[in-house]
Amino acid sequence: MMKKGFLVFLTVAAMAFGFPFSAAAEEGVTDKEIHIGQWGPQTGPAAAWGSVARGTDAYFKMINADGGINGRQLIHHMFDDAYDPAKTVAGVKELQEGKGMFAWVSGVGTAPGLAVKDYLMNKKIPWVGPSAGSLHWITPPQKYLFAVYPLYEIEAKALVRYAVEKLGKKKIAIVYQNDDYGKNGVQGAAEELARLKMKLVAEVPVQLTDSDLKPHVMQLKTSEADAVLLWTSVKHAVMTIGTSAAMQFAPQFLSTSTCSDFPMMMSISKGLWKGVIAATFAELPDSKSPLMAKYKKDAFDKFAAKDERWGLFYYAGIVFSEPLVEGIKRCGKDLTREKFVSEMEKLKDFQGISGKISYKPFDANDPFSRQGQNQTTLLKCIEGGAAERLTDWMTIQ
């Protein structure tokens, strides 16, 4: 009887003292591992951006091969959400509540990201580098959400400024995906044109499922635009310039960074992408930067799948993860979410293979306390899918 009572006492004591121990350890962090989650479309209409998650995966493997961060290995959990917000929500909840992620990184798409933003923020889970330049990440700013991608608005402003001031274009139109991604582009273009005392001559929305863009190009042609901004998926961007070519409508096309992987765009468009100007947020694939060379050699060459390509979308997965890795490194051995946030806020002019990234202490009234990169650079697609750099890094507020 005494023995049984002692066992009960031991069990109760273990429960009473054991649980607080496990509760004190940060979710998703053990002595040897840090669990990071990520979603990305490997199938579906936005699958071309699926390589972002694969790029992050190779980057984490490279870090692990180099010994990890402060003795811990990065365990990368990625899943295919097919660019479907319902699947994003299901996948994020499954991983967060099933396995427990310390933080989330990247995640392609405005709509999928918006679907899980509140969930992650309510649980105070850090999320670094959503792979979309949406205003929604920072309006209002969230303590645990660190945007890396330059805002689509910034890109639109930079492109419009270049089209009007450098190319002398008088009639600017935009064809945009009818969601937040596209509408952020429209907003940026309209604001910049208002500054220049001009207006968009046409705003043409495209649905993600549209397979015939002739009516859209008809509207662009009727507007007599001499420059057209493309704020769509890769498929629709190619269809727009293809349909325009067939209808003998030849304005200067300018595209968001999501279509700035020139070799791929040239291949899909059968050469029509030549001459298109695009904004971008990272170094060029053939950049001479030592860091790019290291990533190419130690991440891509060693860990990428056989038929993977060293293109912008692939190493964008590295761009969006670099600040996360830097923040974790700065935390040292004592890794908690609060400490991570505090270290991220100290990042100032941090530069990996993108423009400079800075954050500030959280200020609910300052969206830019959580917008890391405010720089973009413009490129022109030339022969063979190579890029000609048109501008230096442009800082646009």
Add this chain to the structure above:
Amino acid sequence: MLNFLQMIVNGMAAGSTYALMGLAMVIIYKTTEVPNFTQGEMALLSSYLTYMFLDQYGVPYHVVFPAALVFAFVLGCVLEFVVLRRAKEPNILGMIVITIGLEMILMGFVSWKFGADQKTMPFPITPYDSVVIGKVFISTLELLTMGMVLLLMTGLFVFLRYSKLGIAMKATQQNDVAARLMGIRTDRIRMATWGISSTVGCTAGLLISSIVMQPYMMWDPLLKGFAAAVMGGMTSLPGAVFGAYMLGIIENLFGGYISIEFKSVVAFAIIVLVLCVKPSGLFARHYVKKV
């Protein structure tokens, strides 16, 4: 006026692709009364294999395109023989669910084997060249697609009306038991129907692939083709083609004059409208049993 004419031509061009998918759906429906939702993915698989042989093995067009059509025929027959024929006590709902399941399996296979990155099929003509008639433009690819639609529609019409196999197909649809009693091997007829339908779908897939290829690419044309077939009455080949052209034109005019945002839902509004007002479609002569 010029814009209006251009929209009509654009609508006909878009309608040609829908027509090919609509024809493919009608062929199977005529024999089995099952709308085949695997149609798009059967074409997808044939198109991706064609791409593989063209791009990776350098097989010339004149070999690979006919081979693709033969493959598509065999694929259709195999799916019918291996999967659909095995369905126990099949009813129409069960068969539809099977076709949706097959659709997902084939799309999953293509995504796994070829990846989800966008590609374009090498093609003998560029999809971005155009012909100018008056001041109205139409791309050479769209002209080719229209030609293929007319050719296939006429060919199938003649085949179904005058050939022994075509008449047997019609008999199988109208009365399976009577057809069997008359010595028609209805299983084989259904298998051939799937083969022919898959071949027609493959033609659409090859033409679409010359613009952008991705595992998702056949879903929209399939739904639009289905809408066109419903509009035309599901059993009428000219009806499906007429429905497809009407759909393309309505979509373009709607996008041009009313709302481009809601252009893509027009097709589905038409399905609802036709099913409510004239469920047998615009062209079908419905087979009514007298009791």
